[in-house]
Amino acid sequence: MKGKKWEKQDLEDMARLLRKDVLEMIMNVSDGHPGAAYSSADIITALYFGGILTVDPERPDWEDRDRFVLSKGHACPLLYAALMRKGFIPEEERFTLRKINSRLQGHPDMAKTPGIDATTGPLGNGLAMAVGMAWALKQQKKDSRVFVLTGDGELQEGVVWEALQAAAKYRLNNLVIIVDNNRRQSGGLIDEVSGIMSLREKFQAFRLETKEIDGHDFDDILGGLDWAVACNGPALLIAHTVKGKGIDFMEEDNSWHKRVPTAEEYASGLAQLGGAVL
Amino acid sequence: MRTESTRRAVTEGLYDIMEKDKSLVLVSSDSTLIIKAKDFMEDFPDHVMELGISEQAAMAAAAGIASTGMKPVYVSYAVFASQRACEQFRNAVAYPGLNVKVVGANGGMGSGEREGVTHQGLEDIGIMRAIPGTTVLSPSDAGQVRKAVSAMMGIDGPVYLRIGSGKDPVFWEEDTPFEIGKPKEFFRSGEDLVIFTHGFVLPAVREACEKLAASGVGVCAVEVGTIKPLNEKALKPYLENCRASLVVEDHNVIGGLGSAVCEMSAALCPRPVIRIGLQDRFSESGTPEELFAKYGITPENIVNKAQEALK
């Protein structure tokens, strides 16, 4: 079941609402990774509300659905917000995030949460899981596609390149990989922590169809996703993003990788996202 | 002693499964030759996912395959399946309870094909046993492995199956069943001493039992082919009736069946538990006979330890 085709303005409004949800959730539990969630916010909004993912909140385990794997699992509050606004999770459940007895675990749990297709968070594994899914769905002659969103820092994991080898070998044309290229990881700038990025060259050497997009522009994101879906083999989008995008004091400030706002910061953030302190 | 390959037995078990269930997938990290699966690959090319030498991606891909409802069997060496891909098994497979079967070859030093420590699974059972929700099986010959493959496919959840080198002693009559969770008593002259064991050391245990019985010791021997979940109900009476127990296994004495029996005994029925196996050290290259002799998994050593325990 495809969502209705939204206008760009609708998508921007939804992305703002999801960011606001996340800020409230993180504030409520006093824990979380806002920077990483915000750099992925527009991509996840496009997937769920831009007519890309074929999913059905009434049948979260529907076997013909498209799959979404959030390999950068620490950004999951944003995904939970999207699932909530899409109708997979009741709205009142959001403040159970990271609390005891909750379905909303600190990292995505496919066994607990409706709409979560893969248990992720341990960096690098999501891509290999997505490759297995894509292979198996093709084997079963299903039209379902697999979208996986990875961070750029987690590309340092060897398992990612093991998985990309297999994706290329099997020409998994039902697999779309999106890299949230915010150029930062927990310890700082990727250039400083691990040294080498050269993403495009690496991906092309692994024979992936590769395209760069602006990860905060819906025309660019949706155009890129349409292109990737139409590709003959596994396709990869390098989405240029800004960590913390959407709240001015979080943008490009890596201390927001994992941090909880003060009361003043919270009020300011909410105001920027069009909300008010409840 | 007649030998038969427990590795090839896995492929034969997969053929049996394919007759009734086409959702099977053999996942390989360039490991199909381990189980001599060339014919299976030719007969069922669409049922083999070959990722190349990449155990971590293979394990995580198996999780992805299982999430679509298919039934992946990932084959590798015991040491790499349980250690190099351990985190993927724990987080991607076992935590969500996915239906992935993992087969580990070269389980133990005697199954190491002279390859040496790097290719011997010496801690695999301890590692896999420590992961919640995981069934751990260690059948003791090729016929048992064939049946264990069928049995494990009937479990909806993660299973670790330990196999050998390909030159594995035949111990059981061909028509002996392998039932998950069911221990098998294979020697009894009395109950003063009980020996719990698994894997390819059963012939040595039987020989030791014969010697002990000849010298008047009441001994019984029990194969525990399902190490987790441990069938405490079936095993507890042996502890209750004995004066001492021995565990014999080709595994480090830390973490394996010996540890499982100690845990059970401490909780349910305290008895001396003597563990015969690798005494928390690494082994080396050599034939199984040489290794077992050097590291103490011999009928003579079992007899000596039994007599000490009964003093």
Ligand SMILES: [Mg+2]
């Ligand atoms: Mg990053």
